[in-house]
Amino acid sequence: MPGTEPGGTFHLAGRHITDVPGFFCALGEAVNGPGGYFGGGLDALTDCLRGRWGARPPFAFVWHDADTARTCLGLAPLTGRRPWTFEELYGFLLDEGVEVRLA
Numbered sequence: 001m002p003g004t005e006p007g008g009t010f011h012l013a014g015r016h017i018t019d020v021p022g023f024f025c026a027l028g029e030a031v032n033g034p035g036g037y038f039g040g041g042l043d044a045l046t047d048c049l050r051g052r053w054g055a056r057p058p059f060a061f062v063w064h065d066a067d068t069a070r071t072c073l074g075l076a077p078l079t080g081r082r083p084w085t086f087e088e089l090y091g092f093l094l095d096e097g098v099e100v101r102l103a
Helices: 020-032 042-049 066-072 086-095
Strands: 009-013 060-064 099-102
Touching (some): 020 042, 042 086, 060 066, 066 086, 086 099
Parallel strands (some): 060 099
């Protein structure tokens, strides 16, 4: 979305974030609507957080139903290695300068 102004607030539908692909799906749909893309891994997410793909910094996420992700993420093996936990993904967003409000 080339015309997006900095300072937006995007709402994550957290009740659907039960695994890492669900996290990226929720980010994409929050920023770019149904079926939207906003990274598929941390490297791609870093690119998106820097002003590509529909959000221009600074911006914020309101993570609704964050307890669902806190409960579900990082509990099952993902292709031979441990998937990211809620705390790691939340911390990653904060470290990248994104304001995240848990709701």
